[in-house]
Amino acid sequence: MSIAEMANAAAGLAQFSPAPSLLEIGDSFWLSAVLKIAVVLAVFFVVPLVVGYMEHKVMGHQQARLGPMEAGPHGSLQLVADGIKFIQKEDLIPSAADKWVFAIAPGVAMVPAILIFLVLPLGPGIWGVDFELGLFYALAVGSVTTLGILMGGWASANKFSLIGGLRAAAQLIAYELPLILAGIAVALQAGTLSLVGIVEAQSTFFIPGTEINLWYLFPQILGFGIFFIAAMAELARPPFDMPIADSELVFGYMTEYTGIKYAMYMLTEYAGMVSMSALMVVLYLGGWQLLPGVPMPGCGGSGNIFDCNALGVGLGVAVTLGKIMLLTFLMVWARTTYPRLREDQLQRFSWLVLVPLSLLNLAIIAVAKGVF
Amino acid sequence: MATTSPPGVGLLKGLGVTIKQMFKPAVTQQYPHVKPDLPPRTRGVIALMDENCTVCMLCSRECPDWCIYIDSHKETVPPAKEGGRARTRNVLDRFAIDFALCMYCGICVEVCPFDALFWSPEFEYSEYDIDKLLHEKGKLREWMDTVPPPPALDEGADAPGEVATAIEKANQELEAAKAKAAEEARAKEQGEQAPAAGDAAAAAPAEPEVKAGEIDQETFDRLIAEGKSERIARSKAKAAYVKKEKQRLKEQAEQQAAAAPAAEEPKVEAGEIDQETFDQLIAEGKSERMARAKAKAAYVKKQKAKLRAEAEQAGGGDAVEAPAAEGSGEAAAGEAAPSAAPRKADIEVEGAGEIDQETYDALIASGKSERIARSKAKAAWVRKKKQEQMDAEGDA
């Protein structure tokens, strides 16, 4: 027994063993790999479309409009139609642009957005990998998107694009800090970085001295608020959309993009909404659990959320997607309500409000963890 | 001092506003599926009633965008009367409005003196090609069908100017004829002749009015079935109804006439139309509006002729005189009337726009301007008339 293992044993830390994914069928590596990729891609391409449609309709109704009504029943196929339109559009590249960088920048932004979905648990057993560093992985991979945006802004050979790209980069760096700090507090409380492990830890978290099960939303309401705001800023969603502020910068780093590349940037944004919401669901809202303390129908295992039959799995996925929809609805709601911040207000808000608050949150959680 | 609320309350209030708005009904109009509810006199597009156009070019000249194109040629019209002068008139060849240039100011509609241009509420005439927005008179004429009828007059309002004039004129002539008839009757009475026709005329039942606005359902259905537009069908059906009604009334009148041969129409009703003329014009493809106007004129003319004939009948052997009196024109009629009914003379004399030809010629010859000459001649005419009237009174 090594020193580390002894230390682990002393600290009560168990060695990590990944929870198996339901998508692993038998011993076939390739079959399960293809299945996982298919599921991840399906989620990546379908759920953002639903979120986008929801945004159209919610924004419309909140602004006394109807939103899309023509494509499909109540405009439900509007984004599909948009996608077809984007594919048909001419792919313009400005003559002064840096061709290669301009061409690959949307891909650099989009690929990390896909990769995040690999570790997000959508239901009992419905995940690509239960990665030991899942939370860290999601935040780390997400930070690469910055590079794609900066590349696009610089390569467009357009001052609006450049300013937009710089703003985006500054904003993403500034808000990554509170995001990660809030995430660390959750990891601290759960004792693991694995997203599945965090869900499990929430199902077995009780108010000290009682039998009342709670999600991390309640002890970490401050952290949740910080994470939510920082996530909106990370995604450059209004009211934090300074990088594409259309009244000042035309369309920021996307100004010169058309057709499929533009669609890739947009898909990145909406997929980011979905993945950030899914992260919040996992970190604060108990993953696929119906309600705190309520065992999932058709499930057994630890905290009554694993070892599910078909009903439990279906219900779990539905609950997760429902929570994601709820959170994205909150984002859209904030978008229609608040005006855009100014660039200096944005930076000030991050460094002078969110970062100290997230440090405070972390300290509170650490002390509480030590005490109880 | 403004009341301060704890920070964040404003943010929540904002969220409340948007969420409340979300459950209120939207104000969107689903346009292509639901037609907009436009005000009745909406200015959508300019329609042309080409029969009314006299190629005066006023619209084209007033147009700030110069978007009206008019071509015409002159035609010589044979003299209306034997020995008269042949006249020329303009015939419209082309009337086009370029709606790509038009700014919908409506000056052309305002300026048209002959009611040839109208605002139509039609607005769905967009094109993919800007060239196709140049619309010729055929298309402009089609839009005429979408022009709503003029708004109804207020209760108790004066009749429109042209109608009032027509009525007045007809009444004048009627009065003149009556007066003449009465005079003749008096003359005859003096010669111990038959009783006055005038009384009989007064006693005769008036022709019942034909209600405008009713349509002949049969005709309407048939036309709709033929694919005519609803408006055209309606107008034709109206005409058909009027025709039928007139036919019926005529038969009735004939029956009455057979019963009372002396019956005649006491008064020329304004608004009545001559069905024959109307039908003929409609059959010629003239617009309903035009046909109606002409038919009205024709009716008035006919009525006059009828009255005259009756007067002649009543006058018996003096028939030779009457045409001569008519032939001397309206002045003669106007002159005759005051002698019979002096109380109306002042008004009629003042209201008339007749000029004294002698005075006019003299003034023109002495180098006065046409305008002055005309006004002085008018004054002279009135003076003369009054003189005559006074003389007549003196005679009486």
Add this chain to the structure above:
Amino acid sequence: MSLVGPLLLATFLFCVGIYGVIARRNAVLVLMSVELMLNAVNINLVAFQNLLFPAEAAVSGHLFALFIIAVAAAEVGVGLAIVLNLFRTRATVNVDDVDLMRW
């Protein structure tokens, strides 16, 4: 897995970094080359730890790699601040031009 591969890659990156430091005149590029050299060292540390002493409990290789990453981040932050300041005062970022201390 062979240990030589990572070590050779590290060597290559280190030499490329040296070339960059010598041959580049733009201060930002020089900083980049320094980063390359630091990363080469990181590869060495991790490779030795994981391939040569996998059962070692002290995991010093990983730790030093993490420390180097942290120091490198600090170095880049300060370095770029200096370069920015240099650009403000001299309107140039060429290291050749910054020779005020040369006698």
Add this chain to the structure above:
Amino acid sequence: MTGHDLAFLVVALVTGGGALLTVTSKNLVHAALFLAVTLSGIAGVFLVLAADFVALVQLVVYVGAVAVLFLFGLMLTRAPIGREALDNQNRGLGIAVSGGLFVVLSVLVIGAFGGTTAAEVGGPRVGDIGMVIFNTWVLPFEVLSMLLLAALIGAILLARRETGDSGEEQAPTRIDMGTAPSMEAERMARLEGGDDQAELTAGGDPGPAAGRGEGRA
């Protein structure tokens, strides 16, 4: 040649190619982007070496922050294009030194570890790293955090435009940008001629033109 070796070969080629292009690229921004590729490749190398945590730290710190910081630096200063603007006259020397060093080190490495292979690639779990940091290495760790804090404050002080005492802001640098991205030669000529459009922040410096003039003389 195992699967690990094959995977390593692929990421190593990407990494090495990226590094080579970083130091030879004629475009400053391209160089920074190639550096990002190199750093991502190194993260890949760490993954192949089963060092997940280090790989992710590499991704966050280097690709997500340092590369972006470099790009920032390039865009805030000017990014001239062309070999003359980026390289000095020491290319031959650089090739000689680095080439010689590479040969020597390669021979050494192959001689020392030529036959060493690991049967199984495995690394410590993140829990182990945490335990070691906060047990054995806690003092260096704390010192490192102090270093980071010092670097943070230092960088802010260096980059701020304010002067130390009054806190007043100095006039921003005005720079004649020229008409094309690469006007280095022209600008230099103008500097030499004393017709300097670049207005410099005060600091007791006699100014580059005068300073250089003395230096050259």
